[in-house]
Each structure stands twice: as C-alpha cells, then as structure tokens.
Amino acid sequence: MGSMEKPEYAEILIRLAKKDLSVREKLLKENQMGGGYHPEMEQIHRKNAESLRNIIKDIGFPGISKVGEEANEAAWLIVQHSISEPEFMMAFYGLMKENEMDINKKHLAYLYDRIQYFQGKPQRFGTQMNADGSIYPVINSENLNTLRLQYDLPPISQDDLGRIATIEEIERIENENPDYVLWRNSVGWK
Numbered sequence: 001m002g003s004m005e006k007p008e009y010a011e012i013l014i015r016l017a018k019k020d021l022s023v024r025e026k027l028l029k030e031n032q033m034g035g036g037y038h039p040e041m042e043q044i045h046r047k048n049a050e051s052l053r054n055i056i057k058d059i060g061f062p063g064i065s066k067v068g069e070e071a072n073e074a075a076w077l078i079v080q081h082s083i084s085e086p087e088f089m090m091a092f093y094g095l096m097k098e099n100e101m102d103i104n105k106k107h108l109a110y111l112y113d114r115i116q117y118f119q120g121k122p123q124r125f126g127t128q129m130n131a132d133g134s135i136y137p138v139i140n141s142e143n144l145n146t147l148r149l150q151y152d153l154p155p156i157s158q159d160d161l162g163r164i165a166t167i168e169e170i171e172r173i174e175n176e177n178p179d180y181v182l183w184r185n186s187v188g189w190k
Contacts, residue, residue, distance in 0.1 A: 004064075004065065004066060004067055004068040004071075005059075005065065005066045005067075006059050006062075006066045006067050007067075007068075009055050009058070009059055009062060009066070009067050009071070010067040010068050010070070010071035011071075012051065012055065013052070013055065013062060013067060013071040013072075013074040013075050013078070014070055014071050014074045016048045016051055016052070016074065016078055017048075017073075017074035017075075017077045017078060018074075019044060019048070020044050020045065020048055020077065020078065020081055021077075023040060023041060023044050024041060027040065027041060036179055036180070036183065037083070037084075037183060042084055045078075045081045045082050045083065045084065046082070046084060046085070048078045048081070048082070049078060049079070049082035049085050049088055051078075052075055052078045052079065052082075052092075053088065055075075056095070061095045061096075061098070061099045061102070062075045063099045063102030063103060064102050064103065064104075065102050066102075069104070072102075072103060072104065072107075073104065073107070076096075076103075076104070076107040076110075076111065079092040079111060080107075080110060080111060080114055083114075083118060083187075084187045085187070086115075086118065086119075086187065086188050086189050087188070089111065089114070089115055089118075090115060092111070093108075093111050093112065093115060096108050096111065104152070105150075105151045105152050106151050106152045106153050108151065109124070109125040109127060109148075109151040109153060110125070110127045112124055112125065113125050113126070113127040113128045113136075114127070114128060116128075117136055118184055118189045119189055119190060120170055120171075120174060120184075120189075120190060121170075122136075122137045122138055122139045122167045122170065123136055123137070123138050123139070124138065124139050124140075124147065125138075125144070125147060125148055125151060125153060126138050126141075126144050126148065126153075126156055126164070127153070130165070130173055131176070131177060134160075134163055134164070134165065135156070135160060135163070135164045135165075136164075136165070136173070137164060137165050137166060137167045137169060137170055137173075138164055139167070141161055141164050144156060144161065145161075
C-alpha cells in the first residue's frame with residue numbers, strides 16, 4: 001500500500017468500495033440495474049456513506065497522504081455513489097477543494113459534474129452521460145478538452161463534442177425520465 005499515516009482506515013475504505021462494485025456487478029449480471037435506483041444498491045451506498053462520514057470524523061479528509069492513493073480513490077467512489085445524499089456529496093466536494101494537493105484532480109472534476117448533473121445544471125468537464133450514452137450538457141464545449149487535460153481527463157473526440165446537447169435541452173432531457181426527476185427531488189437535489 002505504500003507509505004501512509006492511516007493504513008487501518010485505508011483497508012476499510014478499500015473494502016467498502018469493493019463491496020459496492022461487487023454488488024453492482026452482481027445486479028448487472030442479474031439484469032437488475034435498469035429501471036431506477038435498485039434498493040440493494042442504494043442500501044450499500046447509504047451504509048458506505050455513513051462509514052465514510054465516521055472515518056472523516058476520526059481522521060479528517062482521507063487524502064492520499066493519510067490513506068494512500070487506492071483508498072483515496074475508494075473514498076471518492078463512495079461519495080460519487082452516495083447519490084441519495086446531496087449534502088454529503090457537496091460537503092465532500094468542499095473537502096476535496098480544501099485538500100486539492102492531496103487528491104487525484106480528475107476525481108474533483110467527476111464529483112463537480114456529478115453534483116451539477118443531479119441539480120439539473122450543466123456540467124463543466126463532460127464526465128456525466130445521458131441515459132442514451134451521449135454527454136450531458138456542458139457549460140462550455142469550446143474549451144472543454146483544454147479544461148479536461150488540466151484535470152488529467154482524456155480529450156473528447158470532435159464527433160462526440162458535436163453531439164453534446166445544449167444547456168437549453170436539459171429540461172427536455174430530464175422530462176424523458178420523470179421517475180428519475182421524482183426520485184431526485186425526493187432526496188433533496190432540487
């Protein structure tokens with residue numbers, strides 16, 4: 001695991017992320033991931049978020065220097081998947097900004113976009129997709145690849161850039177999935 005201050009917490013974070021991914025894989029194999037947020041997946045995500053909150057209370061932000069790169073990535077994955085807890089996602093984003101020198105920068109980009117997506121706002125880095133696999137609307141597609149490179153994200157092809165829906169289409173995109181909008185509003189995103 002390399003040199004780190006809190007290896008015992010690193011092990012916990014990695015175990016939680018692996019559990020998340022194994023349940024996801026199982027549900028995908030059983031063809032149960034379509035049609036909304038699966039209750040078993042949501043339960044894992046909420047438990048993991050609670051565990052991460054407790055870790056943050058114990059040691060502060062789980063940056064790379066404290067828990068190592070793999071566990072820091074695990075913490076980010078836990079937050080990225082805690083979609084039923086908007087306040088937690090936003091608070092963790094704030095912690096990431098405060099600890100920007102102790103994280104993987106692309107995680108900051110992904111979490112920023114994820115929060116924007118769930119708020120029904122345009123994203124900045126082009127990391128979030130629509131249900132059809134196209135890129136969710138972005139604030140500025142002209143400078144998108146320059147910005148992505150600054151955050152260690154690969155460039156997006158010109159074809160894909162040309163297919164990004166406009167900001168004005170967000171309402172139409174959301175109206176294509178009324179169950180998602182109801183769920184999102186019920187957990188406090190809007």
